Amino acid sequence: MKNILRSWTGNSAQQADGATSVSVIRSDDVSKRLELLDDFEQAGISWLWATDADARLVYLSSNAAENLQKPLDELLTKPLVELFETDPDSPGGSSARPLNFQLTARNKLVDQTVRLTVGRSKHEGRQTWWSLSGTPKFDKAGQFLGYRGSAKDITVEYERQLEDSRLAEFDSLTGLANRHRMNKRLESILASYKSTNRSCALMMLDLDRFKQVNDTFGHPVGDELLKQVAKRLQRVVGHRGEVGRLGGDEFQIILPDIDDRGKLGELASKIIQMVSQPYVIEDKRATIGTSVGIAISPYDGVHKDDLIHNSDLSLYASKNGGRGQFRFYSVDLKDEAEERRIIEEDLRVALAEDKLELHYQPIVRTDDNMVVVFEALMRWTHPERGPIGPNVFIPIAEESDLILQLGEWALNRACKDALAWPSSVRVAVNVSAAQFAHSEFAETVTQALEASGLEAGRLELELTESVFMGDSETVEETFSLLKKLGIRLALDDFGTGYSSLSYLRSAPFDKLKVDRSFVDSCTLKDQNSDKIIAAIIGLSEALGMEVIVEGVEAFDQLDVVKSKGARYIQGWIYSKALTQSAIVERMKSGDFRIEPDGPERHRGERRSVFRRIGVIHDDHRYDALLRDLSKTGARIEGLLGVAVGTDLVLDLGGGQLVVCTVNRTHDSTFAVEFETPLVSDGAGGLCTRHRASPYALAAAGMKIEPGPNGKSSNVVLLNPPRTKPQFMEVAVGKMHAG
Ligand code: C2E
Ligand code: CA
Numbered sequence: 001m002k003n004i005l006r007s008w009t010g011n012s013a014q015q016a017d018g019a020t021s022v023s024v025i026r027s028d029d030v031s032k033r034l035e036l037l038d039d040f041e042q043a044g045i046s047w048l049w050a051t052d053a054d055a056r057l058v059y060l061s062s063n064a065a066e067n068l069q070k071p072l073d074e075l076l077t078k079p080l081v082e083l084f085e086t087d088p089d090s091p092g093g094s095s096a097r098p099l100n101f102q103l104t105a106r107n108k109l110v111d112q113t114v115r116l117t118v119g120r121s122k123h124e125g126r127q128t129w130w131s132l133s134g135t136p137k138f139d140k141a142g143q144f145l146g147y148r149g150s151a152k153d154i155t156v157e158y159e160r161q162l163e164d165s166r167l168a169e170f171d172s173l174t175g176l177a178n179r180h181r182m183n184k185r186l187e188s189i190l191a192s193y194k195s196t197n198r199s200c201a202l203m204m205l206d207l208d209r210f211k212q213v214n215d216t217f218g219h220p221v222g223d224e225l226l227k228q229v230a231k232r233l234q235r236v237v238g239h240r241g242e243v244g245r246l247g248g249d250e251f252q253i254i255l256p257d258i259d260d261r262g263k264l265g266e267l268a269s270k271i272i273q274m275v276s277q278p279y280v281i282e283d284k285r286a287t288i289g290t291s292v293g294i295a296i297s298p299y300d301g302v303h304k305d306d307l308i309h310n311s312d313l314s315l316y317a318s319k320n321g322g323r324g325q326f327r328f329y330s331v332d333l334k335d336e337a338e339e340r341r342i343i344e345e346d347l348r349v350a351l352a353e354d355k356l357e358l359h360y361q362p363i364v365r366t367d368d369n370m371v372v373v374f375e376a377l378m379r380w381t382h383p384e385r386g387p388i389g390p391n392v393f394i395p396i397a398e399e400s401d402l403i404l405q406l407g408e409w410a411l412n413r414a415c416k417d418a419l420a421w422p423s424s425v426r427v428a429v430n431v432s433a434a435q436f437a438h439s440e441f442a443e444t445v446t447q448a449l450e451a452s453g454l455e456a457g458r459l460e461l462e463l464t465e466s467v468f469m470g471d472s473e474t475v476e477e478t479f480s481l482l483k484k485l486g487i488r489l490a491l492d493d494f495g496t497g498y499s500s501l502s503y504l505r506s507a508p509f510d511k512l513k514v515d516r517s518f519v520d521s522c523t524l525k526d527q528n529s530d531k532i533i534a535a536i537i538g539l540s541e542a543l544g545m546e547v548i549v550e551g552v553e554a555f556d557q558l559d560v561v562k563s564k565g566a567r568y569i570q571g572w573i574y575s576k577a578l579t580q581s582a583i584v585e586r587m588k589s590g591d592f593r594i595e596p597d598g599p600e601r602h603r604g605e606r607r608s609v610f611r612r613i614g615v616i617h618d619d620h621r622y623d624a625l626l627r628d629l630s631k632t633g634a635r636i637e638g639l640l641g642v643a644v645g646t647d648l649v650l651d652l653g654g655g656q657l658v659v660c661t662v663n664r665t666h667d668s669t670f671a672v673e674f675e676t677p678l679v680s681d682g683a684g685g686l687c688t689r690h691r692a693s694p695y696a697l698a699a700a701g702m703k704i705e706p707g708p709n710g711k712s713s714n715v716v717l718l719n720p721p722r723t724k725p726q727f728m729e730v731a732v733g734k735m736h737a738g
């Protein structure tokens with residue numbers, strides 16, 4: 001303040017202090033006071049303004065008009081508010097009341113921030129910010145006269161403040177919202193959606209093998225990769241939601257108003273596919289993947305923390321499930337980690353005690369139905385749990401070094417077994433990405449060949465696209481070592497996940513296996529699977545590769561696939577995997593030819609299940625046993641008296657209600673067709689697109705009650721039934737479990 005006074009009077013400190021004669025400006029000396037005011041205005045520290053009772057500008061410092069680049073005459077008599085624009089993105093937030101409101105209420109203005117556009121038009125102009133202070137003036141009779149006030153340009157400070165708050169909310173590397181902002185957004189969305197009963201999905205993403213890229217290529221490349229990931233994510237998500245980076249290689253997506261698990265699954269798959277396409281950074285090529293966990297409010301949590309926790313749990317499960325996958329949250333996930341630990345332990349024991357087996361599924365040449373290759377598939381019968389599929393235990397083994405031992409065991413066993421077959425028949429062994437990435441892998445293969453004495457040309461390795469993830473130098477090195485050995489390489493599951501054609505160009509594959517999912521749907525009219533199969537076959541042959549079509553089960557599929565040019569087929573229509581002794585037995589009878597044999601028509605895949613569910617009919621709820629499940633229907637056991645044509649609601653747990661119609665019955669078993677098909681749950685299972693919300697259930701006289709120890713919850717009817725039950729529950733023993 002002292003300095004301001006000095007600059008007003010033009011006197012220096014010494015003069016003021018040392019002066020003997022001081023001419024003091026007296027408060028009744030009007031002309032001197034005006035002069036003082038002039039000096040004050042000229043100094044440009046602050047400008048003065050005044051309005052009349054109608055809030056029209058009647059005075060403004062001339063240099064304020066200069067700052068605005070407008071003639072003073074043009075500004076005077078204009079309503080004060082017209083000089084300014086409302087400012088929605090002020091750091092003060094929406095809590096600052098609008099100027100107009102303050103003026104009308106005749107409030108005192110204290111450092112009110114307002115935005116102006118300086119220059120010709122709004123579009124060409126430059127944005128500046130003023131801070132406005134002012135006091136309402138009244139005459140002796142209490143009549144409002146107008147405002148008197150001051151203003152100053154605070155653009156520089158304001159923009160710095162804006163930048164600071166932007167930094168506090170956004171990740172400086174990718175420009176995405178940071179954890180802080182995502183938390184705030186989620187909290188406010190959930191709070192406002194709660195009362196309106198709207199849903200909001202939360203996706204949690206974690207990059208697979210990002211660490212390897214970072215370690216191999218260095219942090220600058222890692223940073224660039226994260227930026228590109230951010231761009232891809234934003235492109236896929238678009239306006240459907242907000243993408244944020246929580247830190248490291250963790251991303252999060254808030255998707256308001258989506259609870260359709262079909263759509264969410266499609267989006268998650270698309271995200272996984274987009275993120276997994278190779279990146280080129282400073283002429284280096286890197287490939288990563290991503291896993292996705294999804295939780296949906298209100299079903300999986302109403303509060304921010306619960307929803308985040310549950311989407312984290314599902315992310316964890318999807319990483320464990322073999323990476324490059326998505327998973328929806330379900331209550332069962334809580335036990336999954338423990339379950340996996342037990343399976344891993346038991347698997348170690350099984351390997352040590354030589355309890356694992358290899359079975360061999362034929363790959364047949366369609367010209368003459370001759371077996372040309374046997375693919376080795378691992379089999380394990382758990383002492384208590386019965387058979388456990390490799391789809392379950394291989395991903396668990398992949399989480400630790402156990403996969404290396406399993407893989408080595410399989411290679412050795414397969415090479416030995418193949419020696420007992422005719423020399424025209426090759427053996428194919430599946431190799432996990434983790435195994436392939438191991439520096440000793442080529443050596444392990446060499447030793448398996450030497451130990452067995454199998455000719456290298458009879459060994460094929462089946463690899464999936466995930467071998468390209470991570471360090472591409474080691475991958476290339478291994479490829480060339482393997483090719484030198486003279487073994488053959490097949491690209492497995494082509495068309496799923498990554499399916500980048502660049503892999504085909506960059507690696508020395510001899511053959512390609514079209515993923516089973518295309519065959520599954522190749523007889524359906526509305527899908528393009530048959531065309532895709534034809535395209536893959538055409539492309540591979542152009543590149544000089546053999547093509548195998550996997551998973552052919554029925555004659556209608558065989559016809560389609562053959563008509564599209566398939567020359568090699570693997571599928572149940574020829575044979576399931578056989579034991580070595582069964583093969584040796586059949587070999588005795590001469591050449592190995594298999595005639596196709598199977599159903600005429602392919603029916604949607606049915607999975608055998610053994611699960612208690614609820615059947616709701618009228619105002620009754622019955623307990624029954626789900627025996628098999630497909631996208632479009634189910635077979636249910638345990639109710640007598642169910643007539644064909646009856647409409648039912650199945651309660652599959654966790655609010656999953658399915659409207660269906662009975663289409664076949666047999667004793668206490670009946671089959672139903674669903675009104676709307678189920679969708680993939682990302683983990684090889686099926687789920688409903690939508691779940692009944694707790695609110696909707698309450699309105700229908702039902703509620704969801706957790707099962708024993710918080711497990712899969714069931715719907716219970718709140719009101720006592722008014723009608724007599726029409727069906728009879730019959731006990732079905734565990735004997736049928738298969
Ligand atoms: P994959 O390599 O794609 O093997 C083909 C799978 O499809 C096998 O499942 C096979 O039984 C099944 N399949 C073949 N034809 C048909 C058909 O017509 N219809 C149907 N529905 N399925 C058919 P499986 O034996 O359960 O193996 C699952 C996966 O586990 C394999 O998929 C492979 O990725 C992995 N796996 C199996 N054995 C090994 C192994 O020794 N090492 C490694 N790393 N992975 C293995
Ligand atoms: Ca395979």
Ligand code: CA
Nearest residue numbers: 492493513550
């Ligand atoms: Ca396959």
